Amino acid sequence: MDDGDRPLVEMSGVTKTYGGVCACREVSLTLRGGEVHALLGENGAGKSTLMRILSGDVTDYDGSVSLRGREFRFAAPSDAQRAGIAMIPQELDLVPGLSVAENIFLGRELRTRCGAVDRGRMIRRSRGLLEHTGVALDPRRPVGELRTGEQQLVAITKALALDARVLIMDEPTSALSSAEVDQMFTVIGELSSAGTGIFYISHRMEEIGRVADRATVLRNGSVVAEFDARRMSARQAARAMVGRSVRTLFHTRAHEPGPELLRVEDLTVIPRRERPGRREPAGITLSVRRGEIVGVGGLLGSGRTELLETLFGVGSHGRWRGEVTFDGRRVRPRTPRQAQHLGMAFVAEDRRVAGLMVGHSVQANTVLSIVDRIAVLGAVPRRRETGTARAILTELNVKLGSVRDAVGTLSGGNQQKVVLGRALLTEPKLLLLDEPTRGVDVGAKAEIYELLGAAAERGIAVLLASSELPELLGVCDRVVVLRSGRTVRELDTRAASEADLLAATMGVGPTAELVDAANGTASAGTGTPRAQPR
Template sequence: MLSVRHIAKTFGGIAALADVSLELLPGQVHALVGENGAGKSTLIKVLTGVYRADAGTIEYDGAEVRFARPLDAQLAGISTIYQEINLVPLISVARNVFLGREPRNRLGLVDFRTMNAQARRLLAQVGVTVDVRRPLRSLGTGTQQMVAIARAVSTEAKVVIMDEPTSSLEPREVAKLFGVIEQLTASGIAVLYVSHKLDELYRIAQQVTVLRDGAVVHTGKISELPRLQLISHMLGRDIAQVQRQGVTAFDDRSGADPDAAEQLLDARGLSKRHQISDIDLSVAPGEIVGLGGLLGAGRSETVRAIAGATKLDAGEVRVRGRKIRNGSTAVAIGAGIALLTEDRKADGIIPGLSVRENIVLAAMPRLSKGGVVSTARQRAVVDIFMKRLRIKASSPEQKVSELSGGNQQKVLLARWLCLSPQLLLLDEPTRGIDVGAKAEVQALVAELAAEGLGVVLISSELEELIEGSDRIVALRDGRVVGELRGDAVTENALLTLLSGEPAANPDPPPEPAADVPDAAVPAADLPVPAERTKEQR
């Protein structure tokens, strides 16, 4: 359906793609994987007319094509769902679904009744039931992503490109998306699927292409490629090294003493109507405290309240014993609190500015004297953090919007580290980034904690939360429902707290009779091994 031959693309002398080739077959899901900065997004933009390739050819449906703009690709039958929601928040859900393709009546005016009815039908196909006349911004991030998926399905495309489509979705929404993908492939549509979540790739994809540093390092059937080998291709390390280091970078940490006399953070009774209620949270220097909870449990609302981004109805926040004024981000930053937000596009990066400008943004008062900013001091600070965080960019003056998601996340981390914070609030710091970049961010978090920073970690990935936290505070419906520490930090224990179900306490298995040999004991009567603790894993 789509054939890419020897594509090359450079930016400022830096090769983003080098001799890339791949084929998409009708009715198949083709996974495209690689570290952040490997060239995945650049290839998608070449395919859809955002960029023009410097070399190579693209054949679509049997004919060579060269799209001058994304609309040409869409009209030809190539539809793209981007990781960052690419819709218009102020207009209705229905208008977003049909933007640029609105049904019209005999007078040439938009037929809203028909448009709304068709939008409802399309959203029902992806399991979404909302008032399609509502502004898109009134919906949650996951529902907005499903609207983008419905829009892609509505274009009657022959090729659908999905760039991290599940990064904002809950598990039930992911299941619905996979059902939609099955419908698409059953009708002969080719799907190019980009994701850093290996479970998803092995569940839905038939073929896989691995990019590293802009070049193809492997292509073939995903069923014939073991996971460790896939990670090895992505990272450029041999399998033995991957097995030894794993795909997460947290070490087994003894952790700080949460009962130490001096608490770095002491938040008491945090309450905000309809969001959080009477939440207590403390963090010791050098401690990583995980916030566990499902979407809507109050995790983001809690850290935003601590950072002064939400004005509380009740409660107080103290840093090293000093009370912080309610609802002031400037005061919180001055006290050493830094918040890395969940949505880096909306609340983090400033896409029109360079990497340098984004990094030094919060530190400008410290880098100026008499209102004049020192360019030399800016460059020195940026150079330090680009090297320490291994930010991949052609230069500090490259626009941050041109970087991969993982490198954008590192830029935001660098922005806050410039201020030498005492407390780091990380809301989904590895969301939407690949295995390699995730390991680098995790290693950095552990390193910062070892240097004495307090860290509050939010992650929807239970494994990351369990392995990366000294203790976990569980939230449900905006309230604290429990705390896990030490050997009690297990997946089953956390799931029990999050679900609200009572802990299972089955009767012990019966002892085998004395006259029955061990070999005769039925398998069902054998004791179930206890779940391994973090240290044992």
């Protein structure tokens, strides 16, 4: 605790309005040295806005922010960093063309006595920081070559390099594997023991009790509840977040899949040019039936994303071995247009980079995939475009002011539903989904799971890659586990536990330790009831 009973950070009566929307309303929070304070709430509840104010990214607000008893009004993030505040944003602020080391020291480059950038010293310092964080990366590699999860770890290391007294972590584990999450929690424990105060934003309820001391729930821009994080239940938090009782995310789906739609037999891709950071298919076998949801599990770097990209024609160019059979005939999509023509739709892992044109309207983003279908003589009638967009957005319960608003103004969950809506407008036979609920709150997750269940009941096949074990077990009929680009195991979710799935991803047999890691599963190999989205 800093300076006796004085909090490290005090935010008092903070209010921020964007146009006519109040993002934060009279919010008061404190953070003590050595404390991990979790912030919970649905997308759009005001968590990120509040932390952007503390980090100096948002400067026009009402209320006060004090650090060690002294009030500050930061003009820029650099001012906050000099005061000892560092933020790891949900949307990573890394420069793809620069190396890992250059990103870690961006804006604070180490220099020689002559004033030149001392890259050698930056590489050596970065290597030590990465090792401390438990990240096995070459600091000389360009960040643009890294997978999303690896970039997340670089962003965490970059924040740690600031030696901040206050650390803000916004969805830091959204792209990390279970082992990487454990390593990050170890680092958080070391930081808090050294007196660093941490604001921790996450939608993963199972993490809060493990890492946080205190939890504050925001709803519609206001503080609505506070909990002892060690004793708080997921049910309590969910009720406070949405203002009503939240039924279980997963519900039994009494639906039998139809005939086989997709079969992948020993698929191997030998690229013309090696792309660092990618794990190409190296012997993948799986099948998906009509109306079936099949999960793809595995640790970061196991090849989940690359499999989906290969099937949709956006993977590495090169020689194929093995076979892909779709709807009764052998196929090899070389472009997304070919894959879409066959009846596939793909939702990428990073919606803001590969899924949305954030500066364009919700309407334009929604109908982008079917422009040629609704066009008349090469032009899209505005009334038809608006009607088509509104119909699917209403069906998916997308919360927005106007379809002409920029899609970047929507919350993360609503942005994801726009991407899913665009995919469904193509009337696909097969949905390829990569981390479809990444960075999405509990309410939006329930809606997305319900949407997937409804799609399966209409006969659409779904191949879903996810790093969340409960999601794979709760949503999918079967889970295919990949390791090093190969299929290593297939699990029936009616009989598998989280411990079984965790053991399969790590390549070991279920043990007591794995049971504990799987959040209290009663015993390895114990069957869990089959649960599906509504």
